[in-house]
Amino acid sequence: MGPEPLPDVDIGQMFMVGFDGPEIDDNVRVLIEKYKIGNILLSAKNLIDAKQASKLTAKLQEIAFHSGHRQPLTIAIDQENGMLNNLYDSEYITQFPGAMAIAAAASTDYAYSVAKATAQEMKACGINWILGPVLDVFTTSSNRLLGIRTMGDDPNEVADLGIAQIRGFQEGGVMACGKHFPGYGNAIIDNLLSLPVVNDTVEQLEMAPLVPFQKAGLAGLDSVIVGGCAVPKVAYNDMHACLSPRVIKGMLRERLGFQGVVLSECLEMGALHEKTGIRQGAVMAASAGCDIILVCSSNTLQRDAFTGMCDAFASGILHADVLASIARISHMKDKYLNWQDAMHPAGIALLQRLRLEHSLLSREVYEKSTTLVRNHTKLIPLSNSIPPDASILLLTPLVIPLISSVRNAESSKGLFIGEDVFLKLGQEFSKFHPGKIFHTTYTANGISNVHEKLLKKSQIVVIVTTDVTRNMYQIGFTKHITHICSYERKPVIIVAASSPYDYSLDRGIGTYLCSYEFTPEALECLARVIFGQLLPTGRIPGTEHRPSKVVPGPTNRWLVDTYDAKIHLNSLLELWTRCFPESEVTADFFEVLSDPNQKHFIVQNYSTNELYGFAGTWVSNKGRLGSLLMILVDPARRNMSIGTSLHLSAMRYLITDQHVKRVKLGSSIPLFFGGLPFLQFAQQERESVLAKWFSDLGWDTTTNERSMMILKNLEEWSPMRHVVQELKMVGVMFDICLSEMDDQISGLIAQQPPLMQDQLNMLYDAARERVDSRVIVAVEKDTKEIVGSIVLFTKHSSVAKFHPWINEFRSRFVAGLSSPIVNGSYQNLAGIFTLGLVYSALRHLKMQNFTSCILGRVDSTLENTFIGAGFTTWRRFTEIEMSAARWMTPDM
Template identity: 30%
Template sequence: MFPRGLFAVIAAGTLLSSAACSSGEGTPPNPSPTTSPSSDSSSAAQAAAELLAEMSRAEKIGQLFVPMAQGTTAEANADLIADYHPGGLIYFPDSLVDTAQIADMSNGLQELAAAGGAGVPLLLGIDQEQGMVARLPVGAHFPDAMAVGATRDPDAAASLAATTAQELSALGITLDYAPVADVNVDPANPVIGIRSFGAEPELVADMVTAETEAFAENGVASAVKHFPGHGDTSVDSHTGLPEVDVSRQEWEEVHLPPFRRAVDAGADMIMTAHVVVPALDDSGEPATLSPEILDGVLRDELGYDGVVTTDALNMAGVRQRYDDGEIAVRAVLAGADQLLMPPDLPAAHAAVTTAVEEGRISLERLDASVRRILELKLRHGLDDAEPADPDRAAQTVGGAEHRAAAREVAEASVTLLRNSEEALPLEPGAAVSVQGSGKAAIGGELAKLGMEVVAAPAQADVAVVGTSNARGDAEQRALVRNAGREGVPVVVVAQGTPYDITDLPDIDAYVATYSAVEVSRRAAARVLAGEVSPTGRLPVSIPGTDLEFGDGQGYPG
């Protein structure tokens, strides 16, 4: 795919010669992503070192930057790639239309990168955690991570990651900024919540490891996030600077295990958090700008030598003290290798360039980051990757097998936490009213399963109310209360965090899906109707109730 440029020449000469010798043939094989000779770490290191020695300073500096992709065509990014030689681009929905357009754009972007300078391919990344953070307008849509945690099955996490990676790869996307390794111990966390697998460190670690390995096995790099942990915050780092006020011991026991396991599993990339952790660094700097946390804890103590990326630099949590240029310089000095989404790319690039020219960022420090980035690209075979095939993408992305995988995870996650007087499962043919969040999907699925879906609780045998974080929404809570006044059993389907039950004390049955995606809502309906028995188990404890981590009911028989 990349016939021009120094990258292709050096990578081919170093990496493919050993493959040709070992195969006994004069030309190397055409491997799958999991068997590519580029995945060999020692060969990747050798090729990266050779390429690094030939790159200009401007080309090296460019590898540190990952701006947002512009427009819906590769050509819209031509000047950006020519001027800055970025290490990657990140896709957002405004640039994504359908499978053919995404595949064509990915191919065109790589062609532009190959044609300039050293010809280093781009890491084309996306936030495709699944659930509420899913940027693709196409493809199989899985539930959120907390739903996966409720299955208690690492194979479910692996299924999500493998399916996601296969779809991304078909579209020419080479990096997923996932999975989330944050342990969500604060029920009021405004930014993590159901994006976390749960509140128990080993459960989160098991799921993170399963996803990290499945991404790699299916040819896509992944970024474990948000180090050193964003799960115990009551402030959203998009809008402010959170502080994680825990002791060093508590941090090591609660927040560290998933990241330690990810490091041990050979994580491609780790993303920083814009959070202050006084137990790790009492300077008041967010982790993204903290040498004590990135170079000290992550590099020296945990021994991580993969790529460190910042979280998005346009977020308020990292923009409290310095201008956008100085933030970029300080992130590199702290230990970051890639600078994600600088809000003022020209200013950030100029500041880093000046810092290198003046010796504030040493050439050794610059080379260390670029080496890691090049090795990552080589390990994942970006040097000899085939272009995305739009026809194959149309067949792969959102195919029947992938949709079935999402449905299986959703059904395994549904958790029954209250069932007074055996309100569930519903009687065959029961009259059911459905209101609130997910009304269309839940009601439609119940109708397919033979229930009589009626307009109002007064006409129903059972009232079903969908909620999504109703603790902070008086209108949702009123909808539940009003349904109860009709004298029929009230069943709540909680599609956000499972904590809504603390403010809904008088309901008859409570089902948690931990996700508001279509597949989770339909899974809930199948559980209500008795088509599927609930097997999910609570991945958090719910304060103010007797519901603890691991709770969950099934149906008799």
């Protein structure tokens, strides 16, 4: 028989119930007709497609109307998008990105637009209440409860995005419901109690978890779901937040000032109703401050809960609470609901009109969310880093399929359940890569013979993970595969297809992407990013991944060894490639480092012989000038004090052992870097980090700028007429230096500053071998005195070892110009003399069919002069230095 409802008091308005199946059964009909249950929860078990959903909701409202309900039913759904969609219809319902993917797109406009579009589609199907947005702050990356359902770890960012979604839902015509108060972001699962536990104090909660709820409440949030977690430091004696007056009335209502409708966690939650019983649980929830009590599916439990509430009201213990709750619910319904819309949803006709606009919005947000977290070795895009015929091994986990995969199961016959989830990704790979794609799954069983065979056949491996904190086997599998590939020098790409925190802090994984979900739409964008068809613009949400000040303190010290070219050359070449993957060099690039009179330093892994870092030094001019040629640190090992350890060893050698008085960063001879580089791949932010690093170590970073310049298409070059005229007027001829002029060249070098003479003698001695190199001279017409010179060379000359950058060019028709010098008596004409020397060299190269020429180490004052001559800036450096006295200061 069941309980009798109380006259004139719609206690049924305080319940939200669900039911089984896509049809309205007698049980739910009785709940609506007799008990005046005012709120219905729909889930995937009730919904087949948009057309059926519209008919189902209209029928529910029709039953309520004809049974005398004063207001329409609220019909609620969990439709968080991404991988949580209870209503799926590939033809009429748009697949939008989920919460964290939207946060990765970093736009409140996107959050608003997606929410409004979702609301419009739900309302068209007769659904008027979306149980969202998720306002939990993801404070613990190992949290297994919510993961990508949250919008990150920055409470203010979560609040801003959440408020945008709330506004979108409301303007789309549905009610919004923030969840899960007081926040599951820092919750842990207590295995003994079998429920989530939040161990934060009120003060800790106010610092982050409560911020989005408070701001959303002030912005007009309609309702809040209170979780079934325990909050022992707030309500010690209350097992569940949704049954706690301290949490709801004390914290949510009074402390935060929330005036909207409060929903309980489902009372069918095992730990909840087993501890209190369903009747007592309903009464406790209402007494604690819940306006609507959720009982998801069991009709028996739903009736029991209703009975408990009726008994409590009749006894007078809940009278005021019940009336206040019914008033709040009625006010919310009045704001959003009317019988005309409720019983006649717009349905398919409206969904068809919205389809194109919403599809374009979805695609745009998915494209903006895909995140390239790390790309240390510049593997991405693969279209630029691997040959077209390379074989790719794609390893994907066996996971529980999404609703969309289940509904489309007929398209993947012959596969195990879950194998078809990443089928789309393999198909997308095949679209963009002409080589072989080997695609197989992996499970908790580890590496199989199939995996080993495919590893041997492939040149690159892509491993997909899905929330490794829930699937710990994926960590072991990934480590095993990456270890094998590291030993074989085979590149690996890791893709997080759910939580970005899987490997966000593991810098040993040099190439790491995140798609935030494995919906087909996300996987398509992921493939496009991997193969260079789409530029990745997403970023991991929250504060952890924004630049922040480093806390000063002691650093680690690494064991630093001496570089030996016979042992370490190949490892150095590999390190350089990891640091500058766009720079294709051979072992010749490092030939000058074999000089037995110079010393260099390394940090290495003694087990694998892999170099983690390298520092090159150079001492010239009888020890008066030292150069720190470069410091290289493996991108995957940066911010680990390797560079600091190398810097210390190099400076100690130069200043303490070699007694140099001044150290320059970079060197003109040999020229790997002319100073602190203006980095092409990271622009100002990275440059400022480098400059600050050297400045903090005591370097003077306020000195001159230099550049290297390139003239391309030499076959089309011709000298500027006014320059030729000016050169004629100064009375100087330009020619190739003959052997009888060598003594004059030596005299010219002797006129240069003492600190330069060692380097110039070394370079000009190599050039005077006259094998693929020449010295161009400026000769005074009357006296036949050499008043200037410049070195011209190709990659096959002895000079090239002092200018290793020339080996970056594959063509043999690329030449270099270096070390122009002018007689001190003609300094007022140094600019025009240097330009004349360059013009003479270019004419010589053009006759030899060279196509390009690089001019090394151009002072910033002459840069515009050479731009006028046809050159463009290739690389730019800031010359920085440190004195021995500064380095030896105690505070250093």
